[in-house]
Amino acid sequence: MELGRLEYLQALVTEFQVTDSTGNKRRCSLALCVSSVSSHTRPFSLAEAKEQVLANLANFAYDPSNYEYLRQLQVLDLFLDMLTEDNETLVEFAMGGLCNLCLDKTNKEYILEANGVEPIINCLSSSNEETVVSAVTTLMFLTTTQSRAQTTALPVVECMLRFSLSANARLSNLASIFLQDYCSPPQVEEARNLSKHTAVGIPLPKD
């Protein structure tokens, strides 16, 4: 490996603003992104740097041996916060990161504690395929006896019903599994009736 390249390295510490549960903004420094100032590299924006860092973290999140470290770095909070970003790519990567690490019991509890289910449900309406697919899987993984009231709420089940009819095989597969393995038949029935009774084109009677 050409170590000589490293003499051009300039450490770029990317700071993410994180709002904690008490509403205070605190800085979360992630010293993971390193940039080169050699002429070969075109200058890139902070947004791109953030995307790279987030992608790396999301990939780290695939490996359980990193979970303790990621928790220490408060990356779970970071992922949850990125879900409400305007940048679609950041949302996609953050959702992927959550999908990767949410099966671990400690992480799962942390995400549920932090009211993570709500922003994840919102991701179901994203136009980004990966985001949606990650969100469906994450909801499945996050379902426990306590959380299922939230993760399999009626609007979610209804959404999954629609997804299960999608031409997108990945999405329909996952939605089918959600309906079959995580919802009870009455739940599915209720959602089905809801969509049937949605009067399309018929105005509601005025009282």
Place this chain on the structure above:
Amino acid sequence: KMAAGSSGGPGAPCRHHAQLGACESRAKYREGWRPRAVKVYTINLESRYLLIQGVPALGVMKELVEQFALYGAIEEYHALDEYPAEQFTEVYLIKFQKLQCARVAKKKMDERSFFGSLLHVCYAPEFETVQETREKLQDRRKYIAKATNQRDCFVLKKVEGPKKTLSKNSEHDCPWSTSGSSVASSWDPSCFTGSPGVSHNSAYPSGNQNQSLLTSPRYDNSCAEISGYFGQNTSLTPSVHPGGHTPPASLMQQRMVPACNGIDRFMPRTTHLQERKRKREEGNKFSLIGTSEDNTEVVIGPQLPEIPKVDMDDESLNTSATLIRNKLKEVADSVSTSVEKPESSSAKRLVKQRRRI
């Protein structure tokens, strides 16, 4: 409003098949010689199915499949005539028996020259059946549970897996299918929470414990290389394994235990410094000869990428780097210990012979 779908069933070009534009802004020391796109891999993206584009239309399907079979047993393969392909190239679908074999095969064969043409290999999860996707997610669940010593699972109803899940030696043994007695036949939700050692553990067959431990690292790249190597022993020619069995190789499992803690995957997947250097040196001669080099590499043992020992001029970066380096060293040392044993015993034998003379 939901525009996440793509028209057409499996076989239609999907967005995740497209090669993303290479990332030009990545730091030079992380780049290697091959530009890599920024991408996040989740269990949804990965698949036993691989899509191979750019195969030259020279009637080389047999050679192609033989090449991929080196990484593990292949269940199915066929050309995809409907898939759009560049002129003079064909597209193939290859289905591996195991996900980790597909992972290694993709890593090694992507962007490889094959009969003069550059292959593009990607996962094709859209070819999975619902059951295959379900099993994929279940496997991921089991892996995490073992890797983190947890037994927390949500069971809504008894999940019907394929019949082979009931056999002791099967890797697909589903924890909740064996705890049938505690899962009601109706959809009564039951959730096993709490630390290991509580009642639900007894439902988990104890005979499985060793098996589980040994198979848990299979998501690790170096383990996958070993299993891929043994996979080659059992199927040199592409053959269909209906139902699929685990290769017997207890030897394989022994070798997997010391080497695999999943540690070397701490490195982001977009950084494989040593791996790329090696590939660069192999160059074009890969297409017909390179496989033996791969075999040699695997026989010696899992080669973890060498980390350049550099002061990155930043305390926290250096801390991370040192942490990674130490763990890798730890793992590498434990591997070399297990390999050295047979050598030392033969050396002893040699000494005895000399005394007689």
